[in-house]
Amino acid sequence: MTGYDFTLAGARLTALGSGALWWAEHRLLCVSDLHLGKSERLARRGGSALPPYETRDTLARLAELIANLQPDTVVCLGDSFDDDAASRALPDAEQSQLAALIHNRRWIWITGNHDPAPADLSGEQMAELHLAPLTFRHIADPLATAEVSGHYHPKARVRSTSRPCFLLDRSRLILPAFGTYTGGLRSTDPALTALMAADALAILTGAQALVVPMPR
Amino acid sequence: MSETAPALPEAIEDWFAARGWTIHPHQHAMLARAAAPCTLLIAPTGGGKTMAGFLPTLAELADGTHDGLHTLYISPLKALAADIKRNLRTPVEEIGLPIRIDDRTGDTPASRKKRQRADPPHILLTTPESLALLTSYEDAARTFKGLRRVVVDEIHALAESKRGDQLILALARLQTLCPDLRRVGLSATVDDPQAIASYLARHPDPCDIVLADPGPAPDIRMLQTEEAPPWAGGGAAYAIPAVMAQIKAHKTTLIFHNTRAQAEIFFHNLWLANEDALPIGIHHGSLDRVQRERVEAAMVRGELRAIVCTGSLDLGIDWGDVDLVIQIGAPKNVKRLVQRIGRANHRYNAPSKALLVPANRFEVVECRAALEAVRESDLDGAPRGPGPRDVLCQHILIAACAGPFDADELYAEMTQAGAYAGLSRAAFDACLTFCATGGYALKAYDQWQRLLQRPDGKWQLRDPRAAQRIRMNLGTIQDADLIKVRLKRSRGGKPLGEVEEAFAATLTPGDTFLIGGQTVRYEGLREMTVEVSRNPGRKPKIAVFSGTKFATSTQLSARILAMFKQDSWPALPRHTAEWLDLQREVSELPRAGRLLIESFPHDSREHICVYGFAGRNAQQTLGLLLTKRMEELGLDPLGFVATDYATLIWGLQEVADPAPLFEPEALRDGLEGWLAGNAVMKRSFRGAATIAGLIERNTPGARKNGRQATFSSDILYDTLRKYDPEHLLMDITREEALRGLVDFGRIEEMLERTRGRITLRRLERISPLAAPLLLEVGKVPVKGAAEEKLLQQEAAALMRQSGLDKLQ
Structure with missing residues (x-):
C-alpha cells in the first residue's frame, strides 16, 4: 500500500495516497468532501454547464478503493453532495453505482455544511461518529482532540509541486477532499495555521503519500 | 493620390487655415472616399491618421441635422479612447460644431453608461469589449439607430488577436442593425495590407486601401557603449550610463522592454544612476491603473524626461514630444520594432530616431539582424488561420443576451465576418449546441441547459438572469492568473499593481521584489491579495512576473543563421565577434x-x-x-x-x-x-x-x-x-x-x-x-x-x- 502509517490518540491509521483514510483495526475507510453532483448544481443555478462526469469519476475511484480494501465500514465525512437537491438529482446510472457500493457494508453519511439535511439514500446519517478513541465530524472543533474531519480541502506545496494533503497533529487529522471537482486551500491559510499545532505534518497525496512538516 | 478633395464645411477649412495647417493628401483621400462602404488607411505614426479617419464624420455632422449616434470609434486601448476624446473635442469646440463626443470603456461610471445607451452621443469612442457589451443589451437596436460610420484605430494590432475576431463579429451585428454602415480602418505600416482589408470588410465586399506617404526612413542604430554587453542576462544594466546620457541629450525618451520584469529591474537601476534626479517614470500592464494614468498624464504635460515601459505603450497614444525611442533587448519582431520607432518624433516628415540596446551578446546579433531587416523593409508577419471558435461561442452567448435569435440568421451574419467566412454550418451548430447544453456525450441535467429553443424555433436564455453572468465574463483578453499587490492595510493599503499567481506562490514572508520601481517586502497573502511593505535599500529578489513573451519571427531567425555563416563579422562590435569566434573554436x-x-x-x-x-x-x-x-x-x-x-x-x-x-x-x-x-x-x-x-x-x-x-x-x-x-x-x-x-x-x-x-x-x-x-x-x-x-x-x-x- 502507498500509504503513510501513523497513530492518532492511540489509533493506528493509514493516510492513503488517494486521499482516503484507512483504519485497519476496524476495517474502516473514510473519505471526505465528495461533492457529488457539483456540475448539476452549478448548471441549475444558472452557471455554465461543466462536464457532467465528476460524479462517476469520484465514484469510480471510491469503488476501486473499496474493491481493494473490502472495508466493513465506509464513512463519508460530509459535503458528500454539493447540496441536497444534487443528491436527489443523481442520474439513475450513478444512483445504482452508489447503491452497489453501499450494499453489504455499514455506510455512514456525516452531514456537512453543503448537505445538512438527510440525503434520500440508504446508509446512516449522523452529525458525528464516535468510535473510540476517535470522533469523526465534518468541520474541526478547535477544542477537540482525537478528531478526524474534512471541510477545508487542504493542499500543500513542496518544491514547485502543490497537492491535496492530510494535515496531522497530536489532536486532529484533516482529510483532503476526495471529490473530482474540488479545489484546495493552501496549508499556509490562516484558517489552517490557526487550527493546527506548530509541529503539524502535511501528508501529500499522490502515487506515494509523502510526509513533510506542514508548510505555513 | 490624385483625387480632388471634396469641399469641407467652411468652418472646418477656416479652422485649419487659422492654424496654418494644410490637409494631408491621405486625409483628402479619406474625404474623397467618405461614401465608400469600406476603406483602409495605412499611414505612419504621426501622419494625422486619426484626423483622417474623423474628417468625414466632422463634415457630415457639421450641419447639426443628424440625430443620434453617427460614428463609432474603436481602439484597442482604453487610454487611447480617452486621449482621442480630448484631441477631438478641441477642434469641435473651437470650431463650434454641434457635435457631442463621449467615450465608453470599462472605466466609465455606470450612470454615464446607462445614459449613453438611452441617449447616445454623435461620436462614441470605445473598445472591442465595451462594444460587444453594448450589442448584448436588448435595446441595442435603439442605441445604434442612425449609426453611419465605424472607425477602427490601430487595426493592425487588433487584427492579430481574438479581440479583433470579437470586434469583427460585433461589426457584423451592427451591419445587420444598420445596413448602410461604412467601415474605416486605420493602420500602422504592415507587411500585408490586403489581409487587414479582408479582415475589415464585410465578406465578400471589396475594401479600398489608401497608402499614405511613409515619410523619411527612420534613423535607427545600435547604442554604442564603453562597456561590452555581458555574455548572458536580460537586464542591460551595463548600458545604464549610456542610456542616461541619451536621456539627458533628448527631450523625452521612451525606453521599451520586452517584459515587465525587465522593465522593473532596468527602472530600478536607472533610478540608482539618476544623479540629477531627472523625472523618469515607469509604465507597464501590471501596474495599478491609477499609477499608470498618473504617468500618462505627466507624459502628456511634457513633465517626464523618460518613461521605462513595455508593450502597454505600443499603440498610438499621443505622447507629445517624444524624440527618442530606445529598445532594450532584441526586438523579437521587425514589424513591432518599426511601429515602436514610429513613436519617436511624432511629427510628420521628420525621421524617427531610435536606438537598440542588446542586453547580451546574442542579442547583439539579433539587433544587427533586425537593423538589416528594417533597412530592407522586410516586415515579418504570419497569416492567421480561420476565426477561432471559442470567440464564436462567446458571440452566440452575447447574441442570446440581446434577445431570442434565429440560428440561420445568426449563422448568415457571422459568415459576413472575413475570419469566419469559411465557417461551416456544422461547425456553427456544434458551437450553438455547446452554448445551449454543454455539448457533452453524456446527456445529463438537460433540464438546466443554458439556451432553449422556443416553439417558434428561436433560441433564448433559459434563465434571463444568466445574461448578467455572461456580460460579467465577456471579453477575450487572457491574462495569466494575476493577483493584486497592495501595501499592508495598516500602512494605507495602497494598490501597487499585479503579479502572476505562480510568482506569488513562490514568495515566502520576508522575500523582496520590485514593483512600480520600488522594492517591497512580501508580508503575506490575504483574500487573494499579496500584501507587502515598503522596503527601500534592500536588494530585491528578482521579479519574475513576466508579461508577454514574443517568439522571434521566422524571418529574423533565418537572418541570424545567415549571419552565422560569415567567416568574420565586421558589422558586429568586436566583443560579439570574438564571442562568436570562441564558440566556433570550442x-x-x-x-x-x-x-x-x-x-x-x-x-x-x-x-x-x-x-x-x-x-x-x-x-x-x-x-x-x-x-x-x-x-x-x-x-x-x-x-x-x-x-x-x-x-x-x-x-x-x-x-x-x-x-x-x-x-x-x-x-x-x-x-x-x-x-x-x-x-x-x-x-x-x-x-x-x-x-x-x-x-x-x-x-x-x-x-x-x-x-x-x-x-x-x-x-x-x-x-x-x-x-x-x-x-x-x-x-x-x-x-x-x-x-x-x-x-x-x-x-x-x-x-x-x-x-x-x-x-x-x-x-x-x-x-x-x-x-x-x-x-x-x-x-x-x-x-x-x-x-x-x-x-x-x-x-x-x-x-x-x-x-x-x-x-x-
Whole structure:
C-alpha cells in the first residue's frame, strides 16, 4: 500500500495516497468532501454547464478503493453532495453505482455544511461518529482532540509541486477532499495555521503519500 | 493620390487655415472616399491618421441635422479612447460644431453608461469589449439607430488577436442593425495590407486601401557603449550610463522592454544612476491603473524626461514630444520594432530616431539582424488561420443576451465576418449546441441547459438572469492568473499593481521584489491579495512576473543563421565577434541545414543544448517533447528552459546518442499522445474554456474566500480527456495549442530544414552560446521519475531538519 502509517490518540491509521483514510483495526475507510453532483448544481443555478462526469469519476475511484480494501465500514465525512437537491438529482446510472457500493457494508453519511439535511439514500446519517478513541465530524472543533474531519480541502506545496494533503497533529487529522471537482486551500491559510499545532505534518497525496512538516 | 478633395464645411477649412495647417493628401483621400462602404488607411505614426479617419464624420455632422449616434470609434486601448476624446473635442469646440463626443470603456461610471445607451452621443469612442457589451443589451437596436460610420484605430494590432475576431463579429451585428454602415480602418505600416482589408470588410465586399506617404526612413542604430554587453542576462544594466546620457541629450525618451520584469529591474537601476534626479517614470500592464494614468498624464504635460515601459505603450497614444525611442533587448519582431520607432518624433516628415540596446551578446546579433531587416523593409508577419471558435461561442452567448435569435440568421451574419467566412454550418451548430447544453456525450441535467429553443424555433436564455453572468465574463483578453499587490492595510493599503499567481506562490514572508520601481517586502497573502511593505535599500529578489513573451519571427531567425555563416563579422562590435569566434573554436556555430546539439556536464547535472532556432514557443514544445522521450528512455530529465534559438535540458544521465530523440515520426507520433497531458495544453484549454463561457472568472456577488471554492481548470481538462475526448472544447484546445503556444509548425519547419542531419558536440564544459540559457527565467521542471526521487529526498530532508522525523 502507498500509504503513510501513523497513530492518532492511540489509533493506528493509514493516510492513503488517494486521499482516503484507512483504519485497519476496524476495517474502516473514510473519505471526505465528495461533492457529488457539483456540475448539476452549478448548471441549475444558472452557471455554465461543466462536464457532467465528476460524479462517476469520484465514484469510480471510491469503488476501486473499496474493491481493494473490502472495508466493513465506509464513512463519508460530509459535503458528500454539493447540496441536497444534487443528491436527489443523481442520474439513475450513478444512483445504482452508489447503491452497489453501499450494499453489504455499514455506510455512514456525516452531514456537512453543503448537505445538512438527510440525503434520500440508504446508509446512516449522523452529525458525528464516535468510535473510540476517535470522533469523526465534518468541520474541526478547535477544542477537540482525537478528531478526524474534512471541510477545508487542504493542499500543500513542496518544491514547485502543490497537492491535496492530510494535515496531522497530536489532536486532529484533516482529510483532503476526495471529490473530482474540488479545489484546495493552501496549508499556509490562516484558517489552517490557526487550527493546527506548530509541529503539524502535511501528508501529500499522490502515487506515494509523502510526509513533510506542514508548510505555513 | 490624385483625387480632388471634396469641399469641407467652411468652418472646418477656416479652422485649419487659422492654424496654418494644410490637409494631408491621405486625409483628402479619406474625404474623397467618405461614401465608400469600406476603406483602409495605412499611414505612419504621426501622419494625422486619426484626423483622417474623423474628417468625414466632422463634415457630415457639421450641419447639426443628424440625430443620434453617427460614428463609432474603436481602439484597442482604453487610454487611447480617452486621449482621442480630448484631441477631438478641441477642434469641435473651437470650431463650434454641434457635435457631442463621449467615450465608453470599462472605466466609465455606470450612470454615464446607462445614459449613453438611452441617449447616445454623435461620436462614441470605445473598445472591442465595451462594444460587444453594448450589442448584448436588448435595446441595442435603439442605441445604434442612425449609426453611419465605424472607425477602427490601430487595426493592425487588433487584427492579430481574438479581440479583433470579437470586434469583427460585433461589426457584423451592427451591419445587420444598420445596413448602410461604412467601415474605416486605420493602420500602422504592415507587411500585408490586403489581409487587414479582408479582415475589415464585410465578406465578400471589396475594401479600398489608401497608402499614405511613409515619410523619411527612420534613423535607427545600435547604442554604442564603453562597456561590452555581458555574455548572458536580460537586464542591460551595463548600458545604464549610456542610456542616461541619451536621456539627458533628448527631450523625452521612451525606453521599451520586452517584459515587465525587465522593465522593473532596468527602472530600478536607472533610478540608482539618476544623479540629477531627472523625472523618469515607469509604465507597464501590471501596474495599478491609477499609477499608470498618473504617468500618462505627466507624459502628456511634457513633465517626464523618460518613461521605462513595455508593450502597454505600443499603440498610438499621443505622447507629445517624444524624440527618442530606445529598445532594450532584441526586438523579437521587425514589424513591432518599426511601429515602436514610429513613436519617436511624432511629427510628420521628420525621421524617427531610435536606438537598440542588446542586453547580451546574442542579442547583439539579433539587433544587427533586425537593423538589416528594417533597412530592407522586410516586415515579418504570419497569416492567421480561420476565426477561432471559442470567440464564436462567446458571440452566440452575447447574441442570446440581446434577445431570442434565429440560428440561420445568426449563422448568415457571422459568415459576413472575413475570419469566419469559411465557417461551416456544422461547425456553427456544434458551437450553438455547446452554448445551449454543454455539448457533452453524456446527456445529463438537460433540464438546466443554458439556451432553449422556443416553439417558434428561436433560441433564448433559459434563465434571463444568466445574461448578467455572461456580460460579467465577456471579453477575450487572457491574462495569466494575476493577483493584486497592495501595501499592508495598516500602512494605507495602497494598490501597487499585479503579479502572476505562480510568482506569488513562490514568495515566502520576508522575500523582496520590485514593483512600480520600488522594492517591497512580501508580508503575506490575504483574500487573494499579496500584501507587502515598503522596503527601500534592500536588494530585491528578482521579479519574475513576466508579461508577454514574443517568439522571434521566422524571418529574423533565418537572418541570424545567415549571419552565422560569415567567416568574420565586421558589422558586429568586436566583443560579439570574438564571442562568436570562441564558440566556433570550442564548438561550432549553428547552421540552417543542420541541427547542432551540444552535450556537457555542468553543476553536477548533464546538459544538452539543442539549437533549433524555431522561436520561443516551438523551442518550449521541443523541450516538452524531448524530455518526454528522455523520460521513456530512462535518461532522467529534470527540467529545461527555452529561448528563441535553443532549448537547454538538464538531467541525471548523459545523452550519448540524440538521433532517436529526433526521429520526426517519433516526434510527430509523440505529439498527439503527449499533447494531451501537458501543461501547455492545459493553459490553452483554460483560455479557450474561459472565452467560450465554460469557466466563469467572475460570478455575481461571489466573494472568494480563499481558493477552496474554485477548482482548477486543469481538473476539467483531465475530466474531459478521460470521459469526452472528442468534445468541442478539446478540439478547439488542440487547434489553439498547435498554432499558438505549441507552435508545432515551426518544429516541422526546423525538421524539414535539417532533415535528420544532427551534429552532436560533446564538450567538457558549457559553450559560449549555451551559457546565456542558464540565466534564463521560466525554467520548466519535468515531473517525472527523477523529480519524484528528488521530491522524496527533499521531504525526508525537511523532516530531518525540523526534527519531526523523531516524533513518529
